[in-house]
Amino acid sequence: MTSTASQFDITVVGGGMVGAAIALALSQAGLQVALIEKLAPVAFDAQSTPDLRVSSVNLASEAWLSDLGAWQALQQMRLCPYQRLQAFEHPQSVVTFSAIDIERSHLGHIVENNLLQLALWQQLGSNVQLFCPSSVTALEQTADSAILTLDSGEQLNSDLVVAADGGHSLLRQLAGIGTNGWQYRQACLVALVKTPYPQQDVTWQQFTPSGPKAFLPLNGQQGSVVWYEDAAKVKQLAALNPAQLTQELVKAFPNVIGDVEVMASSWFPLARMDANRYFAGRVVLAGDAAHTINPLAGQGVNLGFADAKLLTELIIDAKRHNSDIGSAQLLQRYQRKRKPANLLMMSAMDGFYQVFGNDNTPLRKLRQLALSVAARSTMLKTLVARYAVGSE
Numbered sequence: 001m002t003s004t005a006s007q008f009d010i011t012v013v014g015g016g017m018v019g020a021a022i023a024l025a026l027s028q029a030g031l032q033v034a035l036i037e038k039l040a041p042v043a044f045d046a047q048s049t050p051d052l053r054v055s056s057v058n059l060a061s062e063a064w065l066s067d068l069g070a071w072q073a074l075q076q077m078r079l080c081p082y083q084r085l086q087a088f089e090h091p092q093s094v095v096t097f098s099a100i101d102i103e104r105s106h107l108g109h110i111v112e113n114n115l116l117q118l119a120l121w122q123q124l125g126s127n128v129q130l131f132c133p134s135s136v137t138a139l140e141q142t143a144d145s146a147i148l149t150l151d152s153g154e155q156l157n158s159d160l161v162v163a164a165d166g167g168h169s170l171l172r173q174l175a176g177i178g179t180n181g182w183q184y185r186q187a188c189l190v191a192l193v194k195t196p197y198p199q200q201d202v203t204w205q206q207f208t209p210s211g212p213k214a215f216l217p218l219n220g221q222q223g224s225v226v227w228y229e230d231a232a233k234v235k236q237l238a239a240l241n242p243a244q245l246t247q248e249l250v251k252a253f254p255n256v257i258g259d260v261e262v263m264a265s266s267w268f269p270l271a272r273m274d275a276n277r278y279f280a281g282r283v284v285l286a287g288d289a290a291h292t293i294n295p296l297a298g299q300g301v302n303l304g305f306a307d308a309k310l311l312t313e314l315i316i317d318a319k320r321h322n323s324d325i326g327s328a329q330l331l332q333r334y335q336r337k338r339k340p341a342n343l344l345m346m347s348a349m350d351g352f353y354q355v356f357g358n359d360n361t362p363l364r365k366l367r368q369l370a371l372s373v374a375a376r377s378t379m380l381k382t383l384v385a386r387y388a389v390g391s392e
C-alpha cells in the first residue's frame, strides 16, 4: 500500500441497484463509503423510451427501499404496480394470484432497472465518495484492510470491500472465489412493446412446451414481454427488425397480449451461478456477483436486496459496537444466512424450469395438474401470493 491511499470504512465496487443500495444504507448510518462504478446512470427524461432491463420488485424490497428514501424518488419518475399475477398453459384456464387474497394493495411493481439505480444514486450524500467512471485493476489484502487500485492509479484502503459488480464480477475473481453453475439451454428475448390497452395491473406467464412467454406491465400503454426459447431460436428472433418481430410475437403469444407493437428488443443468455463462498478475507459478495438465477419468476434483484439488507444491518451493528466491520465472524454470519436462502430459490427455479419449460409428456401432465390444483385451492393461491411479495 502506498502512503497516499485514501481511507474508507467500506468500498463498494459496482453501483448498480444492489451496490448503490448498500452504499446508501451504510452512508446513512454514518460510515465513510467509496463507490466505484464504470458507468453513471443517465438523468431521467419523462419522454424517454423505457429501459429494456426491467425487474419485478417485491413488497419486501419496496419496504427496504422506502426506508432508504429511494422508492419515493422512483415514484416521482416511472414505475408500474401490479395487483394480479396469472399463470396458465391454455388461456381458458388461468390461475390468478391476487393482492386482495393477502389483503394488500398490490403484489409488486415492475421497475426499469436504470431508474431504480438513478433513484438510489440521487439519495447518496456526502458520506459517499463516488469514483465514476472508474474500474478496479488490482486488489491486495492484509490482515486488517483491503486495498484497491483503480484504473486512474489511485489506491483506496478500506476495512471491507463489497463486490456488487454483477454476474461477471471482476472483484470475485481478484478475491480468488470460484463459482458453480451452468448456462441453460434456453435464452430469453426481451421486447419493449406498445399495447392497445390502458396501463395494466396484471403480469402473466404462459407455459408452453417450448418455454414460458411472459408479459410485464409498464407505465402507460407499454409493457415488457419475455420470450423464453431455445437459444438458437432466440438469436434468430433478435436479428429481426421491430416490424418483423411484432409479427412473430403476435403469432406466438396468446391473444390476451392484444395488438402490440415492438419498440425495442434484446436477448439474454440464461445462467445459473453460485459463488463457492460469499467472502474471502475482507471482500464480500452481494447480488448477482454472488448468485445469478433463472429470471423465470423475477427473483434476481429481490435476492440481491435481501443480501444487501442483511449485510448492511450486520455492518451497522458492528460499527455501533466498535467491532471490526470486516471480521470473518461477521461475514460468516452473512454467508450462513444468505447462501442457503439464495440456493433454495435457485433450486426452486430449476425445478420450475424443468416442469414448466419442457415438452416431456409426464412433465406436461404434472404441469397441468399443478395448475389445476392451484386454480382450485384458495390456500395455495394465498401462499403463492405471499411468496411473490417476499413476505414468507
Ligand SMILES: Cc1cc2nc3c(=O)[nH]c(=O)nc-3n(C[C@H](O)[C@H](O)[C@H](O)COP(=O)(O)OP(=O)(O)OC[C@H]3O[C@@H](n4cnc5c(N)ncnc54)[C@H](O)[C@@H]3O)c2cc1C
Pocket (backbone or CB within 6 Å): 013, 014, 015, 016, 017, 018, 019, 036, 037, 038, 039, 054, 055, 056, 057, 113, 134, 135, 136, 164, 165, 166, 167, 169, 170, 171, 188, 190, 268, 286, 287, 288, 289, 295, 297, 298, 299, 300, 301, 302, 303, 304
Ligand atoms: C432477462 C432478465 C430479466 C430479469 N428480470 C428480473 C425480474 O423481473 N426481477 C428481478 O428481481 N430480477 C430480474 N433479473 C435479474 C436482475 O436484473 C439482476 O439480479 C440485477 O440486475 C442484479 O443487480 P446487481 O446490482 O447485483 O448487478 P448488476 O445490475 O449487474 O450491476 C452491476 C454494476 O456493476 C458495474 N460494474 C461491473 N463491473 C465493474 C467494475 N469492474 N468496476 C466498476 N463497476 C463495475 C456495472 O456497470 C453495473 O452498474 C433479470 C435478469 C435478466 C437477464
